[in-house]
Ligand code: SF4
């Protein structure tokens with residue numbers, strides 16, 4: 110019989126339809142019933158080592174681990190009886206006999222499964238009077254990861270992730286019993302392109318991220334849904350920011366970390382390390398004011414410089430990092446001004462069979478849908494967004510719209526400061542043609558403006574008054590998308 114056969118079961122008195130072969134823990138979750146778990150993670154092969162997920166099944170003598178037991182037709186399951194709560198308290202008490210209780214200085218505090226379960230199921234004073242077993246607390250596992258063996262609950266999620274998902278197999282379980290720990294195999298370090306996911310899947314603070322360690326308590330972070338811009342996969346992410354508190358040496362830092370946002374159609378539970386750790390450009394080396402030939406100027410002075418290009422031959426290089434809405438707006442504006450339009454993009458890079466793709470731009474597909482091509486020309490004026498085309502020297506007057514300083518920016522006569530993706534809302538179309546929206550996490554830095562607002566500024570300077578209305582241009586993009594999609 111096929112595993113895809115629909116069957117009926119009863120969980121906590123609620124009739125639930127699911128597929129034959131689904132694990133109880135998953136069938137319950139799909140029905141809105143949460144079963145506690147420590148070693149189970151939906152994206153990993155189940156291991157059944159923690160016993161936190163025990164449930165009772167009518168007709169069975171003993172509770173069973175719901176992360177290892179598939180549903181059968183007509184099964185009647187209980188997930189929250191007094192007996193099960195007693196089991197859960199026992200599991201927690203056992204783990205806590207060797208746990209260091211570092212909560213006040215642990216980065217995981219506030220989002221730690223063990224801490225949360227203690228408050229949900231335990232809340233007992235410790236009966237443990239012996240010394241706790243001491244283990245190494247700051248083991249460097251590779252570029253970003255620090256392992257604390259005392260905090261480790263030996264759930265093996267990290268081992269299974271590296272063995273089964275990334276297949277780099279750096280970690281194993283060493284020693285036995287209370288002395289067990291997770292260790293690197295001889296000569297190995299965790300340097301793979303997905304290492305940061307280990308911090309997310311560790312249910313406790315045993316794996317911490319060098320990049321985030323001791324920088325902010327997690328409850329001070331605001332979480333904004335967004336999309337990673339670093340390749341055309343378009344992984345769903347959250348940007349975690351903290352702008353509300355006075356900080357000392359981190360006073361300029363607004364973004365503290367990037368986390369994956371589950372999307373089973375795009376990135377499942379993961380993101381790559383480039384997407385996770387490349388956020389520092391949002392706060393650092395920003396261009397905050399317009400610049401004319403090396404000197405900062407006002408936006409009024411920008412108007413006079415823009416007037417000087419009226420009537421000249423212009424090629425505008427829109428970028429594969431601009432949103433669908435911005436591309437539509439700028440395409441319409443350039444048509445009215447009779448400027449030529451091309452696409453410029455970040456060069457291709459590495460890919461793999463996990464998430465990363467060679468196209469290192471979030472919206473080349475959106476540009477393709479709008480028919481914006483990577484052509485080049487020799488017009489007198491070039492207006493360039495985000496990336497410098499190789500043929501820039503073909504143009505006499507060079508205007509750039511950039512968010513960050515870079516080597517070679519001096520060749521531009523006029524530079525207009527634009528925002529980063531974290532400081533605006535919009536949508537990109539990923540390599541599969543999926544339109545994905547992202548939200549604004551931060552206010553623009555300095556005098557930087559959204560690319561659409563820069564367009565409105567230029568259009569009003571040239572007497573056109575074409576208003577930047579993202580909602581309207583989104584609708585226009587969707588019409589073009591429908592035509593492209595047949
Ligand atoms: S380091 Fe974290 S994920 Fe790995 S076994 Fe220990 S608790 Fe589990």
Ligand code: SF4
Pocket residue numbers: 337338339340341342343344376380381382383384385464465466
């Ligand atoms: S795979 Fe691509 S989109 Fe996903 S996190 Fe990495 S760079 Fe970003």
Ligand code: FES
Pocket residue numbers: 145146147148149156157158159160161162163174175176177
């Ligand atoms: S979550 Fe099922 S045994 Fe650990």
